[in-house]
Amino acid sequence: MGNTISSRRRVINAVMLSLSGLCTLLVIGVLFFILGYLMFHGLKSLNLAFFTKLPKPAGETGGGMANAIVGSGKIILLATCIGVPIGFLAGVFLAEYSGKTFAFLIRYTVDLLNGVPSIVIGIFAYAMVVKPMKHFSALAGGVALGIMMIPIAVRTTEEFLRAVPNPLREGAMALGATKARTIFTIVIPAAISGLTSGMMLNLARVAGETAPLLFTALGNMFWSRGWSQPTATLPVMIYNYAISPDEDLHQQAWAAGFVLLTLVLVINVTARLVINRGPAAARR
Amino acid sequence: MASSTYIANIPRRSGVRVLYDRLRGGDEIAYLVTLACAVATLLIVALLVGELWINSQPTVKTFGWHFLTSSRWDPNSGNFGALPFIYGTCVTSFLALLIAIPLGVAASVFLAEMAPPKLSNILTFLIELLAAVPSVIYGLLGIFILVPLIRDYLVPVLTKLFGYLPIFSGDFYGVSFLSAGMVLAIMVVPFIVSVSREVLLAVPTDQREAALALGATKWETTWQIVIPNALTGIFGSIFLALARALGETMAVTMVIGNTPKITASLLSPGYSIAAVIANEFAEASGDLYVSSLMFLGLVLFGLTIIINAVARILILTTQKRGA
Numbered sequence: 001m002g003n004t005i006s007s008r009r010r011v012i013n014a015v016m017l018s019l020s021g022l023c024t025l026l027v028i029g030v031l032f033f034i035l036g037y038l039m040f041h042g043l044k045s046l047n048l049a050f051f052t053k054l055p056k057p058a059g060e061t062g063g064g065m066a067n068a069i070v071g072s073g074k075i076i077l078l079a080t081c082i083g084v085p086i087g088f089l090a091g092v093f094l095a096e097y098s099g100k101t102f103a104f105l106i107r108y109t110v111d112l113l114n115g116v117p118s119i120v121i122g123i124f125a126y127a128m129v130v131k132p133m134k135h136f137s138a139l140a141g142g143v144a145l146g147i148m149m150i151p152i153a154v155r156t157t158e159e160f161l162r163a164v165p166n167p168l169r170e171g172a173m174a175l176g177a178t179k180a181r182t183i184f185t186i187v188i189p190a191a192i193s194g195l196t197s198g199m200m201l202n203l204a205r206v207a208g209e210t211a212p213l214l215f216t217a218l219g220n221m222f223w224s225r226g227w228s229q230p231t232a233t234l235p236v237m238i239y240n241y242a243i244s245p246d247e248d249l250h251q252q253a254w255a256a257g258f259v260l261l262t263l264v265l266v267i268n269v270t271a272r273l274v275i276n277r278g279p280a281a282a283r284r
Numbered sequence: 285m286a287s288s289t290y291i292a293n294i295p296r297r298s299g300v301r302v303l304y305d306r307l308r309g310g311d312e313i314a315y316l317v318t319l320a321c322a323v324a325t326l327l328i329v330a331l332l333v334g335e336l337w338i339n340s341q342p343t344v345k346t347f348g349w350h351f352l353t354s355s356r357w358d359p360n361s362g363n364f365g366a367l368p369f370i371y372g373t374c375v376t377s378f379l380a381l382l383i384a385i386p387l388g389v390a391a392s393v394f395l396a397e398m399a400p401p402k403l404s405n406i407l408t409f410l411i412e413l414l415a416a417v418p419s420v421i422y423g424l425l426g427i428f429i430l431v432p433l434i435r436d437y438l439v440p441v442l443t444k445l446f447g448y449l450p451i452f453s454g455d456f457y458g459v460s461f462l463s464a465g466m467v468l469a470i471m472v473v474p475f476i477v478s479v480s481r482e483v484l485l486a487v488p489t490d491q492r493e494a495a496l497a498l499g500a501t502k503w504e505t506t507w508q509i510v511i512p513n514a515l516t517g518i519f520g521s522i523f524l525a526l527a528r529a530l531g532e533t534m535a536v537t538m539v540i541g542n543t544p545k546i547t548a549s550l551l552s553p554g555y556s557i558a559a560v561i562a563n564e565f566a567e568a569s570g571d572l573y574v575s576s577l578m579f580l581g582l583v584l585f586g587l588t589i590i591i592n593a594v595a596r597i598l599i600l601t602t603q604k605r606g607a
Contacts, residue, residue, distance in 0.1 A: 023390035091316035115592035117531025180314035208418020
């Protein structure tokens, strides 16, 4: 009677368990394949001109994407200036002030906004900014990405503020601080590392967005001055170059893809490491 | 409020004065400012829906419901029908799920049930990084790696084995429903894995121990006890992935072929809602054209909102039960 588990069941067990392991390996393999391939092709096509020169007119080889790098930076900066303050303060409201019903409504709306496909946000920014101004602009692109940043900013702020222990608030109040003073001098500083990491993740997410920029910032082969001109961005350049038939442009697209992915992954890894080590993670 | 204790000592202050003092205290200002930002998020969503609705009115008035069922998309003659795009979006998303569900659920089972916690955390971290890769990069890899691979290795096998089926008939040019579905599958797997793993981990350990004590193997425990327990949540993760797949724009646009046709064959080029907006919006001329694209945006918005809501409800139910 020692052999209670039949060999058939044992085989099924072993086979299924290894299959699931194999699937995991396959998924992870895709990541390393993407990284490896981009690294290989991107580094091969990357040179100093990529960072310092303007794109060359069609037919000529060489050139770079300096204007797109600056353009991406400008638009992300603007998006951060729009999305982070609104999202952060709304998150503070949810965590510290709001009652139940209203908070539920806000949270629900924020989730809804988070689920809206980025291309639809692009249409919205087009209708709000491009149509009244009558031309594509960096401003419109920044507004589109800024709106995309709000939901995650709200949720990370709420989550990290809630993770701050209540005795901290009570201590501050007992010393006579007003509620606002408690929040802004005690609670937020206590959560600051998580908050900044969350915002960095948020930034990394919109840095790679392409769809909402297609018909807001559009693109530009030259430098764009100010905020009201069409502006080139890295993701849109990658898209335009990848679908063009020109082999030289494909190389540039790989280089741009490499730069973009490196930026996004570096931010992601650092921010996640900070969050995982922070006090909020320890309390979970 | 702290200030109310003082009001008793200093009588007969005007309402304006009281308000001014309270504002100067900072408390009310902080409250009002944060409240304003919270309300602003409500307004943005309301405005978004409103703008889409108002701007799509010309199309609604001209075509009515016929817009959704007509398969003719001809901007030159002013005929707009959304069916080819709705079809393409559904086919590619369905195909993506068909590939991603087994892969994602199996991986999440491994991560939640078998891998040692440390290894599981590291692997999950890596898989979640996959979700952070911008979609335009998936598109780039799709065009230059996946499409050639599919053309050289997968399609010859498929046509040889299943060529008699209408879904694998016809010529293959590379860009197709099949390519789009496979790129989407790779993109949504991380969502299925990370959410499914969470809900599997939320299944109480006693359940597993009880099954194992009764003599079940590890696999039997997982398949018959743990997965049924977490099934609602796993469905939630699938719906979440579906919402992602429906709204995904760049990667699909780059590999689907951008041809507004309805064909049974997965090997032929097609179009999706998001792709047509991405491709044609900037150059669309004429009110009806723009408004038709806006209406497509509204349809996409509606679809993803519904699917997202279902996903959230399913995931919440499981997590509550587990806790």
